[in-house]
Amino acid sequence: MTTTATRPAAAAPVPADLRRSALPLRRRLTDGFSKSLMGLALMIALIPLGLVIFHVASRGLALISWDFLIEDIPNSARRAGGGMGPAVAGTLVITGAAAAMAIPLGVLGAIYLNEYGKQNALARLIRTMSDVMTGVPSVVMGLFIYVSYVLVVKEQSGFAAALALGCLMLPVIIRSSEEMLRLVPDELRQASAALGARRWKTTISVVLPAAISGIVSGVMLAIARAAGETAPVVLVAGTIFTANWSLDGANTTLAAQIFKNAGEPFPAAQERAWGAALTLMVIVLLFTVASRLISSRFAIKER
Incomplete structure (x- = not known):
């Protein structure tokens, strides 16, 4: 007579609410207190932001109109009326040129640091210089461009302002993009290499799409900082009262x-x-929304 051993049936998964109720009371109270504390901290952080937005909107909304966005700046500060057309044009042109210079260099630099350089001497030097440049005050960067470029060509221009803002954006993009690339799991790189893809192909088709959302966040942080900088522009761009849609001249x-x-x-x-x-x-809000839509188009979708 033979006996057949029976395998024990697999235990059914315990629902999440039952697992939580099985926790000791002290742990549940601690968990609830921690969540409440984090929510309170978030609300406290949002209070000054909300007050700033409300105050700026309440004071500036009465002036916002199409004429305000396109009219020239009055050449007398005491005169009422006029608009910010030259400033809107200059912001778009100068910040756009600075982004066009800094974003490719910053992302390529981050790719080299994380994918190729790793911990060699050149990579360590680039990281150190990026950290140093991140802490440089904007007025110092403006003085550097003024001495090295404006005094050489003997002309204040939008291009000089774009150079100064691009130098301020570059270290932020490098360090934030490198951190995002570092968060991409190595398993993705290994799987791509196992399929025969070369490193550059893996970086373009696997690593960058996986990190694109974080890279865009860092880029927008740099653009927002550049768009809000004052000292470099005042030092190297000059003053105008009519719109200038080029990088030449003040x-x-x-x-x-x-x-x-x-x-x-x-x-x-x-x-x-x-x-x-x-x-x-x-303007910064619109660019942020547009960049989010673009990054979601190229990001790797979870299935």
Whole structure:
């Protein structure tokens, strides 16, 4: 007579609510307290942000109109009316040129540091210099461009301002992009290599799409910082009152006009400063939304 051993049936998974109820009371209370504390910290952090947005919107919304966005800047600070057309054009042109210079160099530098350089001497030098440049005040960068470029060509220009803002953006993009690339699991690289893909192909088709959302976040952080910088633009771009859609000749930005008009004692100038501040916030918001939509198009989708 033979006996057949029976295998024990697999235990059914325990529902999440039962698992939580099985936890000791002390652990459940600690978990709830921690979540409440984190939510409270988030609300406290959002309070000053909400107050800033509300105050800028309440003061600047009355001035925002199509005419305000396209009209020339009054050449007298005490004169009412006018708009921020030259500053809007200068912000788009100068920040766009700075981004065009800094984004490719920054992302390529991050790819070299994380995918190729690793911990060799050149990679360590680049990381150190990036960290140093991140802490350099914007006015120092403006002085550097003024001495090394403006005094050489003997002309203040939008291109000089773009150079200064690009130098400020570059280290932020390098370090943030490298951190995002570092978070991509090595299993993805190994799987691509096992299929016969070369390293550059793996980087383009696997690593970058996996990290694109984080890279875009770092890029937008750098663009927002550049769009809000004042000192380099004031030092190297000059002053204009009519729109200049090129990088040649003097130019201005919304941040420079906010600084200039907010320091005037005339109510008309101060109102223009509030309108320029709201315009700058809206422009940064629109670019952020657009970049998110573009990055979601190229990111790897989870199935």
